[in-house]
Amino acid sequence: MPSQKRLLRENRIEEAAYALLAERGFAGCSMLSVAKRAGSSNQTLYAWFGGKVGLMRWLVERNAASVVALLREAIEGGHDTLATLRRVGPVLLSVLVSERAVTLNRAAAADPSGELGAALAASGRESVVPLLIELFESAVRSGELASEEVPDAIQVYLGLLIGDLQIRRVVHGLPAPDERWIAQQAERAVLRLGNLYRFQT
Amino acid sequence: MPSQKRLLRENRIEEAAYALLAERGFAGCSMLSVAKRAGSSNQTLYAWFGGKVGLMRWLVERNAASVVALLREAIEGGHDTLATLRRVGPVLLSVLVSERAVTLNRAAAADPSGELGAALAASGRESVVPLLIELFESAVRSGELASEEVPDAIQVYLGLLIGDLQIRRVVHGLPAPDERWIAQQAERAVLRLGNLYRFQT
């Protein structure tokens, strides 16, 4: 059972790590620099996380947990698939292009071992897609969609929603879009998905 | 006027740089290591490229030039927009998820200055999209598409074509897809675009 102090310390470490990743990138974000900025010691960091990749993986898992919680909340209680998607889309999109997610994706891209990438895929996409599957299955049950079409529809939806936005963000080719734009983009994605798969309202 | 020798040397440097980027990532790809593997000296590298970012930018521009050439070739001589798109799509997609492009995107993601990202955007997307605009304008001239819809249609097309494939590749979440899959994906993207915008055949 983690004490209050421990949680506070974790938050400071998290904050320091994100700040340094943003400023200096994955390579420049050294354990010592994180420790210093967090008002902690490198000894503690090594004890807690084992090393740099361990620290990063911890960040990834922490972020993924909050994302999944957000999405679950947005999915709950909707009966109409398209309406639910209208609620979920902006949440998902804004999470994916958020500064934190983008920072983590950059770190994963910079890690040549692919370890971070695997962690990101495992606790990111692989825990979000099942939620979408669950959602799309409800459309199957109401006869709006064929069961075999589900994976396809999800892929198309994600393509329409995200497009090349995420990669451009990660590669420093684009600043974060504002809330208004995100809402619009999510709305258009749902409309187009409805067109392609002829959902009922 | 670059001599034959010079061109050969450039090729060896290019090859060495890609290999080291793939093995050790952006941070681990040092000037000295590139020089050694290329059978060259770091002095030459600094003289030619100024520094690490300069070397990377050179790689980016070199790759972009070959991509644009490929796309131009695929676009040329088509009258029917959708048919041309059917030819261009696989080329574009396979180029975007190719090992080289992915490697460069990883490097740009790892570079905290954003300089590489800017170069990648400038000689990548910003020189490819005009080609697509040109292509879609031909659909406008034949009345299949409204002029204001062009940017939108391009965005949708890219979303359908690429989806989250590129980001997953860059983040080490996915191996390169094979040619067969690429062809299929490109075909579906065109079909769906046709559905959404009601192109004529």
Next chain:
DNA sequence: CACAAACTGTACATCTCTATACGGTTTTGT
């Protein structure tokens, strides 16, 4: 209060990178 655990701050050995320098060799041009 007193003892044990956990943490900070600093130090350290070992590597590696950047950017520059220089003697010696190969290539180029005339």
Next chain:
DNA sequence: ACAAAACCGTATAGAGATGTACAGTTTGTG
């Protein structure tokens, strides 16, 4: 054939990262 230019190999200074070690302080607990 010969001078100039370009290049290789190696060396170097300065900076910083990793992972470990240790003395001293803070924190938690019976």
